[in-house]
Amino acid sequence: MTSKLFNISCSSSNETLVKLLLYVSKTEHNICTMSQSSTDVQDVKLITLELEIDARSIDTFIEEILQLDGVLDVAVSFGSVLHIATYQMRNDSDNIDTLNLIKTHNTQIINIEADKLLIVHIASERDIRLLYNKLDNDSLLSFCQQPIAIGQSLSWDNVG
Secondary structure, three states: EEEEEEEEEEEEEEHHHHHHHHHHHHOOOOEEEEEEEOOOOOOOOEEEEEEEEEEHHHHHHHHHHHHHOEEEEEEEEEEHHHHHHEEEEEEEEEEEEHHHHHOOOOEEEEEEEEEEEEEEEOOEEEEHHOOOOOOOHOOOEEEEEEEOOEEEEEEEOOOO
16 A cells, blocks of 8 residues: 545535545545645635555545535646655854754755745655754744655546
């Protein structure tokens, strides 16, 4: 059994997320991660679901969630799952050690303000956890992590 990343476009009603969670809870599939975000299309949300699922169950799973009220489209990514993490750090005179540390983990500073740094890290979940553990101190203001997929994507449209 491997994890697959499902990108589910749905109406912006929170009821769709609840219905999806209820459905998954009734299956034998384990949820690794789940997030919901806005899209550039009005009244459409994107639910990203990383699920441990047997390959032979994917088609049935997709067909069944397409039947849920509010689900518009489902795409599943087959390939290695990476994660993207953002760290917001306090920017102060003691940053030399932090900058040297993050440099060794192949990160990028994407925003520098007078009192804050915003750092992006794309890596395996293990590597993100290693860096997080090193940065978890008073200088860490916020942290966010989400899965991203690399590989072929297959898409199913609910056009019925």
